[in-house]
Amino acid sequence: MDIQDPNFWRAGAIGTTVTMLVVLVFLTIDSMGSIRAGGRQVPNYDVINQHIGYEHNWNRGQAVPVIGEQELLFGKLYTLEEATRVMETGKLVIQTRNCMNCHTFFGNGAYFGPDLTKSWLDPAWTRIFMPMTGATTKEEAMVRFLMNPEKYPTWTRKMPNLDLTRSDAEALVAYLKWMSSIDTNGFPAKFGMAEPQ
C-alpha cells in the first residue's frame, strides 16, 4: 500500500463509488415500495373519495395524514381507473402550466407562491375563498379561483391566469386532494394546526 501512488486512490475511488451505488440501488428498491401509488406512504388515487385530515401522531412525534370516511369530490364517486385518469390530467396541468416555478410541491420548486403539499387542507379555502367566490363547497371555490385567479386576489402577489378549462381545474383540485394524503414524514409541520394570526 503506497499512498503516494495514484493507483491506490484510483482503487479507493472506484471501490467507494461502487459500494455507495449498490447501497443506493437497494434503498431505491425499498423506497419504491413506499412511494408507488398504493404503497406504504402514498395512498392510491381513489383516496380522493375519502375525507383526508392531518393530525399530530404522538407515537411518531409528527403530523400524519388521516384517511377518514367517504367524502365525495364534486359529488362523484371515482373508480380507481377514473381517479387515475383524473390524476394524469392533473399532473399534466401542473407541468404544462409550469406551476413548479412559482410554487413548491413537497417543498421543491420555486418560492414565490405557497407550498402546495397540503394545500387541499388549507383553512383559507373555506374561510376566505368560499365566501369570496360564492361557492358552497371547498372544491368548487378552488375551481373558481383557479379558472379566474385575477378576479379573486387576496394579496399583492397574484396568481396569473393560466387558461385552465373547468376539467383542468377539477383535475388539479383532485390532484391536490390526493397529494395531501401522502405521508411526508411530518412536512410541513403543524399545517393548519396553528392558531390563526
Next chain:
Amino acid sequence: MTPAEVIMTAIGLALFVLAGGCYGGLYAAAMLRSSRRLMGTAFASYAVQLGLTVLVWMYSNLAMSWKLLILASVLGYAFVPVVTWRYMHILHRTGEQTT
C-alpha cells in the same frame, strides 16, 4: 423545537462549520509561512469550534444522535487539515522529484 431554537441551532451549526473552515485555512497558511502566530489563531478557531459544539450540545434540542454526529465530525475537522497538508507535502516532494 420551538421557532427560536430552530434558528439558534441553525446559526450555531453555521458558525460551527465556519470556525472549522477558518481553522483549516489558517492551519494551512501557518504551515506555509511557519508562523507560530498564525498557528495560534488556527488553534483558536478550532477552540471556537469546540466551544460551539459544547453550546449546541448543551442548549439545542437536537436529538442525541445528531449531537453525537456533530461530536464525531468535530474530530474530523481536527484531522482533515493536518492529514491533507501532510499528504500534499509528501506528494509534492516526491512528485516534483520524479517530474
Next chain:
Amino acid sequence: MYRSQKLALRYLTAALLLFGVMTAAGLLSALYYVEPSTLYNVLDFSVAKTLHIDTLVIWLLMGFIGSVYWFLPQELEHEVEGIWLAEILFFVFFAAVLAVAGIFIFVQYGTTSESSLWLINQGRKYVEAPRWAAIGIVLVVLVFVYNVTMTAIRARRMTGILWVLALDLIPLTALYLNAFSAPTNMSEDQYWWWWLVHMWVEGTWEVLIGCIMAWALMDIFGTSRKIVEAWLYIEVMLVLGTGILGLGHHYFWIGTPDYWLTIGGVFSAMEPLPLLGMVVHAVYDAGTHKMKTTNRPAMFWLLAEAFGNFIGAGMFGFMMTLPQINLYSHGTQWTVSHGHFAFWGAYACGVIAIFYIALQKVREAEVLESRAWKWSMAMLNIGMIGMVGGLLIAGITQAFYERAQGGSTLQAFVVAAENIWFRNAMVFRLAFGIVFALGYLALVYDMLTIGKKSTVPAGAELKPA
C-alpha cells in the same frame, strides 16, 4: 491553436453571454418580490425564474464543454476527432437555446396535452426545456462523448484524468434522460428527478469540474500530473463517497421512508469535510508557488472557488440540512440562499477561471493583468455575498414565522412575506443583485480588453505578488 480550441472559445463566449442573460433574468425575478405587480399576466414570475435557472444550467454546461474542448487536444497533443460535427452542433445548440428562450418568453405555456410537453414547456424545475430541445441536448452531449473517447483512441493515449472524465460522462448523459419523464405520481417524479438534479450538481458535475481543475492546475502552476491525478482520485472518492447517499437529504419529505432522514443527515454532515480538504489544498498550491503565476485573475478565481465552495455548499448546506431544522427551513428563501452560494462557489468561479486561462493563450499575453478583473471580481463576490445574506435573512424569517410558528398555510406564508425583515431583506437582495450585475459588466469589459498590450495599465504589478 487547435480547431477544437477555437470551438472551445465559441463555447466559452456563449457561456459568458448566457451568464449575462441569467443575471438579467435573476434581477427581474428579484424585482417581483419587491414589486409584485410587475408585468402581471404579461411575463409572470415563473417565466423569469425559468429563464434564470435554465440559463444557469446551460451557461455552466457550455463552460464545462468549452473547457474540455480547450484542454483535450493539449492533453493528448492531437486534434479532437470529429471536430467538424462538434462545430455544427455548437450552432444547433446555440440556436436551440435561443428558440427555447423565445418560446418561454412569448408562448410561455400550452394546453393540457402531451404536445405541450414536446413543444413548449415540461414544467419540471431545471429541465423545463421542451422535449424537442432535450433531444438536442442529448445529441450535443453524445457528440461530446464521441469526441472525447475517439480522440483518446486515435491518439492511442489515455491519461488518468481522461479516464475519470470519460467514465463520468456516462452517468452524466444517462441521468439527463430523466428530463423526458413525466410520471403521474409526484413522489415518484421527484424521487427520480432528484437523481438527475442532485447527481448532476453534487456528483457528475463535481467530478467534471474536478477534471477541468486538474488541467487548470497543471496549466497555471505547472503542477505535475502524478500529483493532480492522485488528488483527483481522492476528490472523486470523497465527493462520490459522501455525495451519492447525500442524495438522502432530498428524500426527507417526499413520501419516502423515514430512514432517509438518518442517511441524508449523516452523509450531508460529512459533505463539508472534502471541501475543507480542498481549502487546505488551495492554500497549499497558491502558497508553495508563492503566488507566482503569470495569470493572477485565473489563480484568484480558483481560490475563490475553493473558499466559495466550502462556505456556500459546506457551511450554508450544513446549517439547514439536519432534519429537525430542515423541516422548517426546507422550501424557503433559505434554500435559495444556499443554492446561490453553492452554485457560485462550486462552479461559476471555476468556469470564470477557465475564461482567463483561455484568454491568456488567445491574447498571447506573457502576463495576464489588468485593473478591471479586480473590480469585477470584487463586485461579483460582494454582490453574491450581499444577495445570499439578504436571502438568508428572508429565509430565516420564513422558517420562523411561516413554518415553525404559522404552520405553512397560505396565511402563514403571507404573514412571513409581509414581515418587515423579509421585505427589507428582499430589497437588500435586489440591491446587491445590481452590484453583481455591474460586476458582470466589468467582467465582460475585462474579457474584451485584458491582455491587449495597450490596456495593461502602466505601473500595473506585473511582478508576482
